[in-house]
Amino acid sequence: MRQDHLISAVDLSREDIEAVLDRAAEIDANPAAFRQRHAGTVLGLCFFEPSTRTRMSFDTAMKRLGGQTVDMGPVESSSVKKGETLADTVRVVEGYADALVLRHPSEGAATMAADFVNVPLVNAGDGAGQHPSQTLLDLYTIRENAGLDDLTIGIMGDLKYGRTVHSLAEALTNFDVNQHFISPESLQLPRNVRYDLHASGASVKEHTELDEVLPELDVLYVTRIQRERFPDENEYRKVAGEYKIDDETLAAASDDLVIMHPLPRVDEISPEIDDSDHAKYFEQAHNGIPVRMALLDILLSNDD
Numbered sequence: 001m002r003q004d005h006l007i008s009a010v011d012l013s014r015e016d017i018e019a020v021l022d023r024a025a026e027i028d029a030n031p032a033a034f035r036q037r038h039a040g041t042v043l044g045l046c047f048f049e050p051s052t053r054t055r056m057s058f059d060t061a062m063k064r065l066g067g068q069t070v071d072m073g074p075v076e077s078s079s080v081k082k083g084e085t086l087a088d089t090v091r092v093v094e095g096y097a098d099a100l101v102l103r104h105p106s107e108g109a110a111t112m113a114a115d116f117v118n119v120p121l122v123n124a125g126d127g128a129g130q131h132p133s134q135t136l137l138d139l140y141t142i143r144e145n146a147g148l149d150d151l152t153i154g155i156m157g158d159l160k161y162g163r164t165v166h167s168l169a170e171a172l173t174n175f176d177v178n179q180h181f182i183s184p185e186s187l188q189l190p191r192n193v194r195y196d197l198h199a200s201g202a203s204v205k206e207h208t209e210l211d212e213v214l215p216e217l218d219v220l221y222v223t224r225i226q227r228e229r230f231p232d233e234n235e236y237r238k239v240a241g242e243y244k245i246d247d248e249t250l251a252a253a254s255d256d257l258v259i260m261h262p263l264p265r266v267d268e269i270s271p272e273i274d275d276s277d278h279a280k281y282f283e284q285a286h287n288g289i290p291v292r293m294a295l296l297d298i299l300l301s302n303d304d
């Protein structure tokens with residue numbers, strides 16, 4: 001990887017992505033070979049927003065590489081409550097750790113924080129901005145189940161506030177992919193993401209109804225409406241529950257359709273889908289371990 005930090009999917013070339021995915025496949029095939037790879041390394045976890053999968057999988061990934069983690073813990077019990085700035089927090093934690101993982105409610109927080117530290121920093125979600133390590137595990141799951149070229153994907157739900165969508169859509173421009181975006185009009189892609197997609201010459205179409213495009217799809221990536229990012233709860237209520245996938249919806253889908261979701265889900269995928277061959281979202285979450293191990297391995301080796 002060219003850069004020391006992972007802040008945005010825009011910074012990832014096809015080569016960078018393939019290096020991480022190939023390393024993750026090596027780890028998946030022979031995890032024992034990586035067990036002591038980063039013995040003595042400490043990863044700092046700074047989560048200013050709730051997280052289950054991302055925090056736990058970075059924690060596990062570091063430990064499965066032989067390293068350890070230090071966790072800032074909940075914001076309520078940290079010095080942030082005393083008024084400490086983000087810049088100060090990351091500079092302090094940098095002194096305890098060899099790499100940092102940061103999640104923060106403000107868009108741009110990771111870009112700003114990276115300016116203050118000399119160890120690799122991974123953006124684990126900055127508000128409605130980016131979530132590039134999620135994208136790497138999404139791409140790994142897509143590559144395993146459908147292949148990354150000559151792919152038709154539907155990305156559905158909250159395209160405005162969904163940071164996993166922004167990172168995924170931008171990373172997919174490195175491959176031969178037709179991207180269909182399905183959302184209510186009020187939750188379409190933000191202007192900066194549209195601009196990046198347009199500038200890269202990506203094949204992009206927007207829809208308000210899934211059935212316009214469902215039969216063509218190889219992959220359907222479903223997302224949660226990001227309730228916590230709506231400035232007005234009434235606006236959330238207008239769109240909540242609008243897109244739901246159940247057995248009936250899937251009658252028009254290809255038998256090989258792969259359904260993904262970054263999780264957590266609220267009600268956008270009915271549990272009746274979970275046992276079907278379409279459902280790959282739990283596999284996707286489990287892929288967080290080899291992919292984050294691969295990412296840490298590459299970023300920490302850059303540093304050697």
Ligand code: NCD
Binds near residue numbers: 164263
């Ligand atoms: C996502 C996030 O935090 O952006 N969760 C995750 O990391 N898997 C998706 C979400 O919260 O909807």
